[in-house]
Amino acid sequence: MNFRQSLLMFCIAVAVAVAVVPVFAADPANLNIHIGIEPPNLDQHSIFRDETIPLMNLLFEGLVRSDGKGGYVPGMAEKWEASADGLEYTFTIRKGATWSNGDPVTAADFVYGLRRALDPATASMYSYILYPFRNAQAVNEGELPAEMVGVRAEGDKVTYTLEHPTSYILSILAMPFAMPGNRDFIEPLGGDYASDANLLVSNGPYTLKEWRHSDRLVLAKNPRYWNAEDIKLDTITVYVISDSDDAVDLFLEKELDLVDVPDHYLGDFEARGLAGPAYSDGAVFYLEFNIRDPVLSNSKIRKAIAYALDREALVRDVLANGSLPAMSVVAPSISSGAGGFYRDLVPQHFNDHDVAAAKALLAEAMLELGVERLPPLTLISDDGDRMKNISTLIQRMVRSSLGIDVRIQSLPFRERLERMYDGDFQIILAGLGPDYDDPMTYLEQWSTGGLFNFSGYVSAEYDRLIGLASAEADPEERLAHLEAAESLLMEDMPIAPVYFRMRNWAHQADVTGIVRRSLWPDPDLYRAEKTRK
Amino acid sequence: MSLFSYIMRRVLISLLTVFVVVSITFFLMNLMPGDPFIGNKAVPKAIKDNLYAKYGLDKPLFERYLMYLGNLAKGDLGMSMTYKNQKVINVIKQAFPVSADLGIRSLIFGVIGGLLLGVIAALHHNGPWDTTATLLAIIGVSIPGFLIGTLVQYIFGFLFSNVIKDVFNTTYQLIPIARWEGFRYTLLPSFALGFSSLALTSRMMRTSMLDVLHQDYIKTAKSKGLTPLQVTWRHTIRNAILPVITVLGPMTAAIMTGTFVIEKIFAIPGLGKFFVQSVQMYDYTMILGLTLFFSTFLIFMNLVVDIAYGFIDPRIRLAKGKA
DSSP: OOHHHHHHHHHHHHHHHHHHHHHHTOOTTEEEEEESSOOSOOOTTSOOOGGGHHHHHHHOOOSEEEOSSSOEEESSEEEEEEOTTSOEEEEEEOTTOBOTTSOBOOHHHHHHHHHHHHOTTTOOTTGGGGTTBTTHHHHHTTSSOGGGSSEEEETTEEEEEBSSOOTTHHHHHTSGGGSOOOHHHHHHHGGGTTSSGGGOOOOSSEEEEEEETTTEEEEEEOTTSTTGGGOOOSEEEEEEOOOHHHHHHHHHTTSOSEEEOOGGGHHHHHHTTOOOOOEEEEEEEEEEEOTTSTTTTSHHHHHHHHHHOOHHHHIIIIIOSSOEEOSSSSOTTSBOSSSSBHHHHSOOSSOTTOHHHHHHHHHHHHHHHTOSSOOOEEEEEESSHHHHHHHHHHHHHHHHHHOOOEEEEEEOHHHHHHHHHTTOOSEEEEEEOOSSSSTHHHHGGGSTTOTTOOSOOOOHHHHHHHHHHHHOOSHHHHHHHHHHHHHHHHHHOSEEEEEEEEEOEEEOTTEEOOBOOSSSSSSBOTTOEEOOO | OOHHHHHHHHHHHHHHHHHHHHHHHHHHHHHSOOOTTOOSSOOOHHHHHHHHHHTTTTSOHHHHHHHHHHHHHTTOOOBOSSSTTOBHHHHHHHHHHHHHHHHHHHHIIIIIHHHHHHHHHHHTTTSHHHHHHHHHHHHHHHSOHHHHHHHHHHIIIIIIHHHHHHHHOOOOOSSOSSOOOSHHHHHHHHHHHHHHHHHHHHHHHHHHHHHHHTSHHHHHHHHTTOOHHHIIIIIIIHHHTHHHHHHHHHHHHHHHTOOHHHHHHTTOOSSHHHHHHHHHTTOHHHHHHHHHHHHHHHHHHHHHHHHHHHHHOTTOOSSOOOO
8 A cells, every 4th residue: 555545545534533423422411302393482381382391391490399200399499388278388498599590589489470370461371270279260360460369478488378278289389380480580571581592581400591493492401400410411402393203213313312102103113122111191082972962962872882982902903002991081190189099099980892781771862862773973083093093993883883873074183173162073082181180180171161071061960079079178088079070970971981091202222210291291301311322 | 767766666566565465364364264272272261362362363353454554564573373472573584594595505506407407408409418407307397395305315314324324333424314403404405495496497498598599690690600608608598598587586485485395304494384384373473474574575586587687688678768
């Protein structure tokens, strides 16, 4: 090899090294994740999309924080106590609690935060979750001034007053809407608050370092955070990627550390040994019947359809991801409010695939309705593959077991929602996820005027049971009321539960400490760590 | 009439056009049944009312129209209803430069490449160069951008990166297939986006060149002893390029304001997605803002093209003086 040849080889080697080196120089303490939408804003008090909540959990901190195991640990508060009647909670703000601009976090910031979240002018989408606080609903509806909401500050103590004893109040206080607000920072900005990296002040483990809209957000560890030594990542880069297949591709190229695995990739991920354990996101999927319909007004028809479904086959053959058959409404991952999980204490309410009972009910119903043959029923579902497959299977099950013809109408998501909100359907396939850690988050929906009660279901007895449970301070008594309510709901069957959804996700092998759960924030990255190479 | 007064007249007409476009869009858009604040969850009516009041949707349609025009006169496009704390103008300011950057790269690739191909094809009429150029043009015209995009992603993201993986044992991507980080990242999307312009330009240029080449003045030019280069450059291209310039206006406007599909495929944070998304989400202020922006840009590009005519072909006189 002469000199010129060696020089050429050397140059090629350098060029290759320059091209390859960036891979090995990867930053050890940066986590790459993605979010499916460009955040509408990052205003802790007026969140519009659930997708931003994992970010709020990193940027902000409430009085308490999820411990990742179902409980709550001190956050901005160092301790708290509840009054004997369960109507007052007093929190002591920890010393050294600081905003990212250096201002101290005070009890008054929490008072301001709650008032701001409920102020009609803020127009917060999820403010109804705060209605357990005294007068919160009236304030939110503009009937009372914001000062009337049940919260007050004295020194370093902030005291919340509740409408009813609310055992799950900590899970609400951990949510962004109940987080503090830095009034001096927010008020001068008005509507521009939290619309850019420099227009946000935070008090959580991370600060917003950069926000390239529709592209990425960079969160940097907040050195002023009281527990900064337990925060193991220097930065978290959040890419805005709306296409879930793109996210999967980037994950497979190791450019993302965490990804939700879409159905059609699950087999591939399992084959490569990448799929993490499925987890319950708390969502229950069900058929909602329109009780205003002359045929479906008969509860025996509704029950016949509910009993006829073979959920076991459905979760095995169509979902095939660990989802569970639902013969009740409250998902297995929800606490009972009296210790342990509700579903462990309260068994499901009827048998799956009970065709004999279904046929008997149908026969009785036909007699009551005075018909020989039922007209075909229309089932509305979303137009995604999964929902279409589920509705097709339901169609087949109902026809083979009961001889009822079901027509399927698949609609785009928003259109399906509008039909549901307008009550313009016979049967609709819908899902409901939990807002807070209590069976009530599902059960209150079907009381008269309940938010998800699109069926037209009205039962004085059901309303009474929900009312009793709301007002009951004793956990055991309350649980009994909740159980009775759920049981009645499954007797009247305005909705026929189908399955409790499980979700599939994956993370890179060098990442630990990510918590997936059925309640906000999901995913919880507070304890995430990354050890690369 | 001078060029200046011609431009002034065109600007006035443009303003009127934009006004009509915005007005029609405003009323058409409000005919769509739908709710900008529909979310994954049902919310109480009181909360819906709060939102409607905050965005002024509780007021009668005509009052909202007047309010919008009033704000528009002050240069205020309003707040987006999807990106709650974002001003529409800021969304455009952030996303347009990205789309324009990609668009200019694609145009440079598409137009210059297309012109070259067209010229070469015409000069070698019915030869192998012509066949190649025509074939490329047909491929470019008939295969939509999203397919080309996916195809190059497959080639570079899978085939090419597998080779790199085998040879260098790394997953490093020399030519990345998604995102918008630097020059390397612009290559594939610019190619995918520019390919159809390349095809269109080359076809038009070829046809137009062939037409011109048969004209008498070309024979004259040749017979008076000009070199082939002089004939091609001064007499053929200059005359043949006019139809291409005509389509260049709308083409530039369309490409530079972002394309939904290419930007989505390559995860580019440009303006394209907002056009589609704003309609899907009933983001009224965003729909109006984008319509206004796009129509203004399109009208402006057409004006630029009209003025450019005058420079390229002195026979075209925009400002018709009194004879």
